Amino acid sequence: MIKGYQKELSNIYEKLRTTEQQNLKKRRDEISKKHPEIIELDTKIQKFCLNLSLSILKGTLTETDLNNLRDTITNLRARKYELLVSKGYSQEYLNLYYHCHKCKDNGFIGTGNSKCSCYKNKLIKLYYKDSDLEDAVKDNNFNNFDINLYSSHKIADDKYSPRRNMENILETVKGNYIPNFNNHDNNLLFYGNSGTGKTFLSWCISKDLLDAGFLVVYKTSDELIKGLRDIRFNNNSALEELIINCDLLIIDDLGAEQITEFSATELFTLINKKILKKKKMLISTNLSLPMISKLYSERIYSRLVGNFKLCKFYADDIRIQINLKRK
Ligand SMILES: [Zn+2]
Incomplete structure (x- = not known):
């Protein structure tokens, strides 16, 4: 690949991710104003998720406790989705949006850094532009x-x-x-x-x-x-x-x-x-x-x-x- 294209593509992906993070922030701000209880719930879920990850890492909880924590998170999520939908939003409204779920808009998959199919498509678009x-x-x-x-x-x-x-x-x-x-x-x-x-x-x-x-x-x-x-x-x-x-x-x-x-x-x-x-x-x-x-x-x-x-x-x-x- 001609040098320059790699850099250009990595900029494109970075821009996609930044834009989506900004979009998510806007959506959160909006919900926070109109339905603060949903944001509270969402923050709670995030805390539980963090706890879960830390507990798994440190090995401080028993398998039963871990499963209970997982169930709690699932229930809270379901509650959040219900609330969002009842207010007329999509249940994904407070989730980060990915243009490509396979690589989460990174262009690469896995630890082997293999190129995602979206990477090739973006490269083709750049090639078309320069052709x-x-x-x-x-x-x-x-x-x-x-x-x-x-x-x-x-x-x-x-x-x-x-x-x-x-x-x-x-x-x-x-x-x-x-x-x-x-x-x-x-x-x-x-x-x-x-x-x-x-x-x-x-x-x-x-x-x-x-x-x-x-x-x-x-x-x-x-x-x-x-x-x-x-x-x-x-x-x-x-x-x-x-x-x-x-x-x-x-x-x-x-x-x-x-x-x-x-x-x-x-x-x-x-x-x-x-x-x-x-x-x-x-x-x-x-x-x-x-x-x-x-x-x-x-x-x-x-x-x-x-x-x-x-x-x-x-x-x-x-x-x-x-x-x-x-x-
Ligand atoms: Zn991809």
């Missing part, structure tokens, strides 16, 4: 992927029909890339004309991975270069950490950014660093492979061709472009 994908994947996901938009008629030069081609890509993605995401360091390069579904598919992949608890960060090439500039000149280390160490970095629309010596050098450094660190990338581009080699340095081209699985996107049908635009 820049929260809105995009609401509608753009596998539930809305329509293979029928791809024609089954073969286009002259291509080996497969657009549909068969897309089925092959989907098989790679859904059959291996996503389910085995933890066990490979495969990079993907989606290339082909605009309107053939590259961005859409990258969003579909993102949603599945985010929901599985992976940190996916999405940047258009333009945003990425701006980010790299911010890292280089303003020491934006939080952004650097995010871009370098996220589980998957998506660079959308490579070639749409203004290509300068700075951008090309920074891009190469980033791609190279991520390959060395085995941090996965998905790059999509409208450029053809020869155009990539023409517009970027030979070393970027060779990294892309040598270290990425190349997925060519194509479609001969205008419907696809219309439908994708509509989405």
